[in-house]
Amino acid sequence: MKKKLTFAAALLAASVLGGMANAKTLVYCSEASPANFDPGTTTGGNDFDASSRTVYSRLVEFKHGGTEVEPGLADKWEISDDGLVYTFHLHPGVKFQTTDYFKPTRDLNADDVVFSFDRQFNKENPWNGDKYLPNLTWDYYTGMDMPKYVAKWEKVDDLTVKLTLTEPNSPMLANLGMDFASIVSKEYADQLQKDGKMADFSTKPIGTGPFQFVDYQLDSVIRYAANPDYFKGKEKIDDLVFAITPDATARIQKVLAGECDIAPYPNPADIATIKANKDVTLMDQAGLNIGYMSYNTTIPPLDKPEVRHALNQAIDRQALIKSLFQDAGATPAENLIPPTMWSWNKDVKTDAYNPDEAKKVLEAAGLKDIQLWASDRVRPYNPNFQRAAELIQADWAKVGVKAEIVNYEWTKYRSEGKKKDRPGAFQIGWTGDNGDPDNFFATLFACSAIGVSNYSSWCDKDFEDLIQKAKKTSDQAERSKLYEQAQVIFAKEAPAFLLVHSQVYAVVRNNVSGFKMDPLGIHRFDGVDKAE
Amino acid sequence: MLKYILHRIALLIPTLVGITICAFAFVRLLPGDPILAMAGEHGVAPARYEELKEQFGYNLPIWQQYTRYVGEVVTGDFGVSISSKRPVLEEFKTLFPATLELSFFAMIFAMLLGIPAGIFAAIKRGSWFDQSLMGTALVGYSMPIFWWGLLLIIFFSGYLGWTPVNGRIDLQYFFKPITGFMTIDTLLYGKWDAFRSVLRHLVLPTIVLGTIPLAVIARQTRSAMLEVLGEDYVRTARAKGLSSARVIGVHALRNALIPVVTTIGLQVSTLLAGAILTETIFSWPGIGRWMVESISKRDYVVVQSGLLLIALIVMAVNLIVDVLYAVINPRIRAA
Numbered sequence: 001m002k003k004k005l006t007f008a009a010a011l012l013a014a015s016v017l018g019g020m021a022n023a024k025t026l027v028y029c030s031e032a033s034p035a036n037f038d039p040g041t042t043t044g045g046n047d048f049d050a051s052s053r054t055v056y057s058r059l060v061e062f063k064h065g066g067t068e069v070e071p072g073l074a075d076k077w078e079i080s081d082d083g084l085v086y087t088f089h090l091h092p093g094v095k096f097q098t099t100d101y102f103k104p105t106r107d108l109n110a111d112d113v114v115f116s117f118d119r120q121f122n123k124e125n126p127w128n129g130d131k132y133l134p135n136l137t138w139d140y141y142t143g144m145d146m147p148k149y150v151a152k153w154e155k156v157d158d159l160t161v162k163l164t165l166t167e168p169n170s171p172m173l174a175n176l177g178m179d180f181a182s183i184v185s186k187e188y189a190d191q192l193q194k195d196g197k198m199a200d201f202s203t204k205p206i207g208t209g210p211f212q213f214v215d216y217q218l219d220s221v222i223r224y225a226a227n228p229d230y231f232k233g234k235e236k237i238d239d240l241v242f243a244i245t246p247d248a249t250a251r252i253q254k255v256l257a258g259e260c261d262i263a264p265y266p267n268p269a270d271i272a273t274i275k276a277n278k279d280v281t282l283m284d285q286a287g288l289n290i291g292y293m294s295y296n297t298t299i300p301p302l303d304k305p306e307v308r309h310a311l312n313q314a315i316d317r318q319a320l321i322k323s324l325f326q327d328a329g330a331t332p333a334e335n336l337i338p339p340t341m342w343s344w345n346k347d348v349k350t351d352a353y354n355p356d357e358a359k360k361v362l363e364a365a366g367l368k369d370i371q372l373w374a375s376d377r378v379r380p381y382n383p384n385f386q387r388a389a390e391l392i393q394a395d396w397a398k399v400g401v402k403a404e405i406v407n408y409e410w411t412k413y414r415s416e417g418k419k420k421d422r423p424g425a426f427q428i429g430w431t432g433d434n435g436d437p438d439n440f441f442a443t444l445f446a447c448s449a450i451g452v453s454n455y456s457s458w459c460d461k462d463f464e465d466l467i468q469k470a471k472k473t474s475d476q477a478e479r480s481k482l483y484e485q486a487q488v489i490f491a492k493e494a495p496a497f498l499l500v501h502s503q504v505y506a507v508v509r510n511n512v513s514g515f516k517m518d519p520l521g522i523h524r525f526d527g528v529d530k531a532e
Numbered sequence: 533m534l535k536y537i538l539h540r541i542a543l544l545i546p547t548l549v550g551i552t553i554c555a556f557a558f559v560r561l562l563p564g565d566p567i568l569a570m571a572g573e574h575g576v577a578p579a580r581y582e583e584l585k586e587q588f589g590y591n592l593p594i595w596q597q598y599t600r601y602v603g604e605v606v607t608g609d610f611g612v613s614i615s616s617k618r619p620v621l622e623e624f625k626t627l628f629p630a631t632l633e634l635s636f637f638a639m640i641f642a643m644l645l646g647i648p649a650g651i652f653a654a655i656k657r658g659s660w661f662d663q664s665l666m667g668t669a670l671v672g673y674s675m676p677i678f679w680w681g682l683l684l685i686i687f688f689s690g691y692l693g694w695t696p697v698n699g700r701i702d703l704q705y706f707f708k709p710i711t712g713f714m715t716i717d718t719l720l721y722g723k724w725d726a727f728r729s730v731l732r733h734l735v736l737p738t739i740v741l742g743t744i745p746l747a748v749i750a751r752q753t754r755s756a757m758l759e760v761l762g763e764d765y766v767r768t769a770r771a772k773g774l775s776s777a778r779v780i781g782v783h784a785l786r787n788a789l790i791p792v793v794t795t796i797g798l799q800v801s802t803l804l805a806g807a808i809l810t811e812t813i814f815s816w817p818g819i820g821r822w823m824v825e826s827i828s829k830r831d832y833v834v835v836q837s838g839l840l841l842i843a844l845i846v847m848a849v850n851l852i853v854d855v856l857y858a859v860i861n862p863r864i865r866a867a
Contacts, residue, residue: 259696
């Protein structure tokens with residue numbers, strides 16, 4: 001038996017080795033191993049690059065390189081006037097991938113869509129709990145408040161699905177473009193359940209996406225082949241390989257040596273070397289993120305907007321950004337949302353550096369001591385909280401405010417920081433999930449987010465009314481106006497010091513075409529080609 | 533002899549209990565919370581947090597969590613990874629051959645260079661060779677692995693282009709692992725090109741991981757050799773008119789190697805510790821990197837079971853070394 005297996009493996013190796021000679025192979029040096037290949041169960045960007053963006057598709061998709069929603073598996077959809085019912089019309093004839101472990105007998109239909117969501121919340125669904133995988137938590141489904149908003153998913157006919165909401169929620173459409181909303185095959189799930197191999201669903205994925213899974217060597221290499229039946233047409237590259245390379249310097253060396261075609265997240269220190277190399281291009285884009293510092297607006301004297309403005313004015317933001325980001329650069333933030341996002345208000349400006357004015361106000365308010373929080377973690381929006389804290393501490397000292405730096409490890413830092421009675425200024429940031437402004441405004445500063453992710457404990461009635469109204473409005477132009485007004489209030493009230501929107505980088509060899517930086521931080525390989 | 537072995541095994545039991553306590557406690561002493569780590573940037577609502585704590589059993593008193601853990605380990609259940617949801621033992625078995633293969637080559641490298649260098653330094657005691665060798669060994673011993681690894685990559689792979697940057701094999705080669713040892717698997721498939729690719733990929737990580745053991749072995753061999761060379765029987769051998777090569781090769785070396793064998797055994801733990809950094813730099817899919825990633829993900833289950841499995845291996849190796857030592861040196865058995 002063993003001999004037979006060895007022989008079969010040798011044959012497979014021989015056929016692949018033979019096949020690779022003429023095939024067009026794109027190698028992506030990914031930054032970490034995926035937890036598994038079921039995007040409903042994972043949360044990391046690297047998990048999604050390896051599963052949802054390669055193997056799967058969704059009802060709606062984000063425009064390649066943007067945040068606008070466009071048709072995916074659903075060709076079109078209607079939203080009822082009350083904003084409660086979404087009807088999706090599926091693209092006909094979409095095939096699930098045929099692999100050596102699954103041969104589909106039918107095309108994608110409404111059952112697959114209903115199953116893809118039902119399994120994430122319905123405790124009666126055998127795929128919801130331990131029968132499938134131990135300790136499943138469906139973090140993104142619950143994190144995006146889907147259980148609160150979704151009343152039911154229904155099949156109308158094979159190619160029509162109806163989603164009913166409990167209350168109007170305009171960001172819902174963008175949610176459905178997110179990774180957790182990837183559409184899986186019910187037929188495949190049923191087959192695995194029958195065979196008693198449910199766990200395979202997370203290790204041997206089947207989707208309708210541009211690439212199909214071939215093999216994963218744990219912590220080492222993931223292999224995909226172009227899906228010949230992809231409903232948007234077969235990709236130009238034949239094979240896609242993820243070479244898992246956790247060390248940033250090693251990753252860049254691999255691209256420079258031609259062992260990889262694309263690598264994400266270079267070290268800022270390597271940027272100059274990359275720019276000097278003729279064979280590669282450094283691609284960048286303003287990330288969908290914000291680095292900021294929340295003041296606890298409930299504890300005097302920080303409850304007064306003028307005090308918060310004065311603290312902002314005392315910080316030399318340009319010098320701070322230069323020191324933190326060096327050659328990598330970053331866009332100073334004027335608003336909570338980055339300029340790439342719709343509804344960004346270009347007329348709003350954050351506080352300018354003015355230590356003299358700041359000193360007067362702070363002296364009058366009697367603010368002498370303040371806590372300034374910093375953590376150990378490197379974040380895209382702030383590579384060094386401690387360094388930032390020291391620089392801000394020095395700036396505040398110049399205006400007569402003595403800052404005491406408070407340090408905690410990252411998870412403890414956040415759990416302590418979000419307490420309602422946490423004193424002082426708390427450095428934090430956010431990377432957007434779905435390109436919807438609600439994902440910034442409501443997630444970070446809604447009254448209901450106090451104690452969760454509203455680190456300023458800020459609850460402003462006017463601001464709250466605007467963002468809640470925007471959430472219930474379907475028309476994007478109207479929503480945009482509401483968010484623009486919300487930004488004016490935010491700037492006036494200054495619940496936080498806004499630092500930057502950082503850049504995201506990738507290094508790409510010059511013979512690669514069609515690769516786009518994505519503001520959502522995902523890495524997509526559909527539409528990518530490579531010249532020999 | 534059997535009594536000696538049983539005695540050594542019995543001594544391992546309290547060590548084992550100690551290790552389970554340490555593995556369990558260290559992981560919990562790490563700052564950070566596995567549930568918050570899992571939830572990512574989003575955070576998690578307080579009610580949901582409590583629900584998850586209960587689901588994972590973190591709401592139980594610490595002693596109950598410990599007894600539950602030991603109960604599972606005793607029955608061979610090392611738990612399921614919080615992040616990947618795969619059984620820890622299965623992941624360990626998949627990844628361990630990569631670490632073992634790299635450690636094996638690092639050890640061979642350290643021995644092949646370290647032992648002759650130590651002997652030569654002892655013979656030429658006080659010479660410029662001896663001085664510079666021992667100086668280099670000290671530098672090697674103090675070398676930060678991370679820096680050393682990146683330096684070699686940038687020079688040999690980046691600047692000269694002689695070696696691949698990292699990984700275990702060129703990506704064009706693709707086959708199902710049979711043993712998990714790439715050197716063996718490529719030979720079993722009869723793929724010479726692939727075998728050569730594996731060897732090329734082994735060069736830099738072997739040097740990086742083998743540097744510290746090389747320095748230790750060279751120094752140990754030198755001092756053991758010096759001690760033996762001063763013994764009466766060596767002087768007698770020389771007085772009898774035996775050639776210098778015979779005195780050193782036959783009379784001195786065999787005795788000098790006894791402490792060296794112990795040193796080599798003890799280097800296994802150095803290799804496993806070094807593997808953590810080496811594997812991270814060289815994208816080597818072994819247990820060292822697996823542990824690092826699990827720590828940053830606060831995957832308690834992997835970290836505590838991984839620690840235990842690694843400790844078991846180190847203990848087993850030490851046991852074997854003890855027994856071997858007793859075989860070589862009968863005086864130990866009586867002690």
